[in-house]
Amino acid sequence: MTDPQFALAATERASAGPRRLAQPLKQLLDGLSTPGRPVESVWLTVVDPHGRLKGKRYSRAHFESTHAFDMCGYLMASDGRNNPLPTVRGWDAGYPDMTVLPDAESIAVMPAHRRVAHLFAQALDAAGDPLAVDPHTILDRQLRRLSQLGLHAKIGLETEFVLFHGTREDLHRSGYRSPRPAFARNLDYSADPPPAVHSYIGTLSRALTASGHPVEAIKCEGAPGQLEITFPYGDPLNACRQHLRMQMAAMRLAERARMTASFMAAPDTGVGSGFHVHLSLWKSDDPVFAEPDGDEAGTDLLEQAIGGLLQVLPEMAPLYAPTVNSYRRYQDDSFAPTHFNWGNDNRTCAVRVIGEGASRHLEIRLPGADSNPFLTVAAVIAGIVHGLTHGTKPPQAVTGNGYADPSPIVPGSLDDALQRFEAGQAAHDALGGDVVTHYTALGRATSSDHARRVTDTDREMWFSRA
Incomplete structure (x- = not known):
């Protein structure tokens, strides 16, 4: 799903760029920790087309030391039962990974979880621009138009x-x-x-x-x-x-x-x-x-x-x-x-x-x-x-x-x-x-x-x- 057909038009890329992390991940997670209750793991998720959170729960140590995060591109091209769709391009490209960028502004404690942080991520295309079919990108684009x-x-x-x-x-x-x-x-x-x-x-x-x-x-x-x-x-x-x-x-x-x-x-x-x-x-x-x-x-x-x-x-x-x-x-x-x-x-x-x-x-x-x-x-x-x-x-x-x-x-x-x-x-x-x-x-x-x-x-x- 990093296929160019799902990229934003070139004229939109500069104004619709993803939010890059402005501070180290450790600093962000330290800000959520409380005395005796440090954050121990991190959920990093995208929002799939059906409005579901999809991602991975990372150990804090690995999350802090990682500089690039990837998830299978089929997350943006599957039906409500998680079946990859033959009508959406992906099989012919082997369903490669898509890079996802954590959004620092979204960091929070995950409700009803102990010592678990959560960040939303935005999916990127092969050129490093926001993936046009990502629900986050779709909303962000409309807000920029407003x-x-x-x-x-x-x-x-x-x-x-x-x-x-x-x-x-x-x-x-x-x-x-x-x-x-x-x-x-x-x-x-x-x-x-x-x-x-x-x-x-x-x-x-x-x-x-x-x-x-x-x-x-x-x-x-x-x-x-x-x-x-x-x-x-x-x-x-x-x-x-x-x-x-x-x-x-x-x-x-x-x-x-x-x-x-x-x-x-x-x-x-x-x-x-x-x-x-x-x-x-x-x-x-x-x-x-x-x-x-x-x-x-x-x-x-x-x-x-x-x-x-x-x-x-x-x-x-x-x-x-x-x-x-x-x-x-x-x-x-x-x-x-x-x-x-x-x-x-x-x-x-x-x-x-x-x-x-x-x-x-x-x-x-x-x-x-x-x-x-x-x-x-x-x-x-x-x-x-x-x-x-x-x-x-x-x-x-x-x-x-x-x-x-x-x-x-x-x-x-x-x-x-x-x-x-x-x-x-x-x-x-x-x-x-x-x-x-x-x-x-x-x-x-x-x-x-x-x-x-x-x-x-x-x-x-x-x-x-x-």
């Missing part, structure tokens, strides 16, 4: 997941049939969850805070076993890193409690878990979406951002709804949007304007909990940049039920979404043709794998009838 407009984004991420009784191995052995949620009814906003869930919430919150990833809030949600976790506003790259570390901690701590944390978009019929992006734009220290005080500039920029999102996100669905299951979440009256529309404090819409004064911001409600945060935020930023550069105006805000709105509908399947993604001019303009081709191939492999498998629903419908 910065060229003199703006930067702050985001807060909000995600839902469902706790089930039994470990992942327990559920795997049972074929994932009839998993039991950790609580059986709607406990939305409840201050009295079951003792095991109450204990889990406290343990997760403490582990995240102790590792430098403090949460804003954790609460029970509306579906059985469902929780919601939100983080404070901050830098987009850091927010995405924090989200993936939270997922790792949520799953690890659930295992310790003999439970499983599932981030499926639709873990059961009628149950949907979202991944909402709260976003504001800033020019230096000034929030540009602030409500106007005799100056309509803030409203104009807000409307252009919304217009760009509603024009571009229909083409970008495979980035924020990447699996076949993702599209089962989009149901009427579910609090997941079914149309590309917007409204003021309207949870039935794809884009919700929320907050007052300087706190006014956007909530993008389309992504599911199964999405890769780097790709999701990249799609959102790409839409906003499109709106700002083209002066795109949105349609009228929805003032009632967004599910009854005649605006364009969300794709009904991954295949539909992939067709729009591959053909979409805005997607090609923002991401580049090679990136669109690569992620289309990954999405089609996911869809094809799913289509050929016999499911429980097949058996329920046809086993004794056909």
Whole structure:
């Protein structure tokens, strides 16, 4: 996967270069150690196209003495089951290693691990430039496009997941049939969850805070076993890193409690878990979406951002709804949007304007909990940049039920979404043709794998009838 076809264009290389280590690795790790609790090992990971952390756990001594790190290039070209894809170039080149560069800014203690540090790494191509299909590079590129407009984004991420009784191995052995949620009814906003869930919430919150990833809030949600976790506003790259570390901690701590944390978009019929992006734009220290005080500039920029999102996100669905299951979440009256529309404090819409004064911001409600945060935020930023550069105006805000709105509908399947993604001019303009081709191939492999498998629903419908 160091093939030149996945390199950035030459004109982008200087501005999109990876962050080189500015200080020795030992100094970075010493900064994380505490008296009597030195860092003993280091996880170095990339983010694969499916939003998973992939890498190696190094001994500290080896990590400090190593000047170059490599991983197999198939990490950027495999399906959700870790199978290398024949439709993505790699076999003919022997799947060589790709160099990965640790990002010093990402160093932190790994939540729910003792004496273990974690660094994200960026994949490089054969020329030493960022690999164009690396999710980190894709997001970094969109943020640089925004910065060229003199703006930067702050985001807060909000995600839902469902706790089930039994470990992942327990559920795997049972074929994932009839998993039991950790609580059986709607406990939305409840201050009295079951003792095991109450204990889990406290343990997760403490582990995240102790590792430098403090949460804003954790609460029970509306579906059985469902929780919601939100983080404070901050830098987009850091927010995405924090989200993936939270997922790792949520799953690890659930295992310790003999439970499983599932981030499926639709873990059961009628149950949907979202991944909402709260976003504001800033020019230096000034929030540009602030409500106007005799100056309509803030409203104009807000409307252009919304217009760009509603024009571009229909083409970008495979980035924020990447699996076949993702599209089962989009149901009427579910609090997941079914149309590309917007409204003021309207949870039935794809884009919700929320907050007052300087706190006014956007909530993008389309992504599911199964999405890769780097790709999701990249799609959102790409839409906003499109709106700002083209002066795109949105349609009228929805003032009632967004599910009854005649605006364009969300794709009904991954295949539909992939067709729009591959053909979409805005997607090609923002991401580049090679990136669109690569992620289309990954999405089609996911869809094809799913289509050929016999499911429980097949058996329920046809086993004794056909």
